[in-house]
Amino acid sequence: xxxxxxxxxxxxxxxxxxxxxxxxxxxxxxxxxxxxxxxxxxxxxxxxxxxxxxxxxxxxxxxxxxxxxxxxxxxxxxxx
Numbered sequence: 422x423x424x425x426x427x428x429x430x431x432x433x434x435x436x437x438x439x440x441x442x443x444x445x446x447x448x449x450x451x452x453x454x455x456x457x458x459x460x461x462x463x464x465x466x467x468x469x470x471x472x473x474x475x476x477x478x479x480x481x482x483x484x485x486x487x488x489x490x491x492x493x494x495x496x497x498x499x500x501x
Contacts, residue, residue: 424471424500428493431470432486435463448485471498 422430432447433440436454449455455463464480467473467489473496475483483489490500 424493424498425490427470428467428486428489428500431466432463432489435459435466443486445487445490446485449483467493471496473498 429440429443432438432443436452436459438452438454442452447455449460460480460483464475464483468475471493473493475492475496479492479495483492490498494500
């Protein structure tokens with residue numbers, strides 16, 4: 422599985438949505454499932470899947486799937 426596929430799956434699992442709903446354009450509060458509670462579940466899922474520890478600023482800044490890629494790239498996660 423590629424890093425992008427892993428990321429998309431983590432978003433689907435963390436937010437409790439169908440994988441087909443996940444794309445780089447998916448943004449915080451753009452769907453009812455992505456609220457503040459789901460955001461923290463999502464962060465835990467991303468930390469588990471990518472074996473990283475995100476800092477508070479990154480957690481707050483993670484406003485979309487595309488932004489998640491930028492943040493994870495700082496932790497040496499490569500996206501094609």
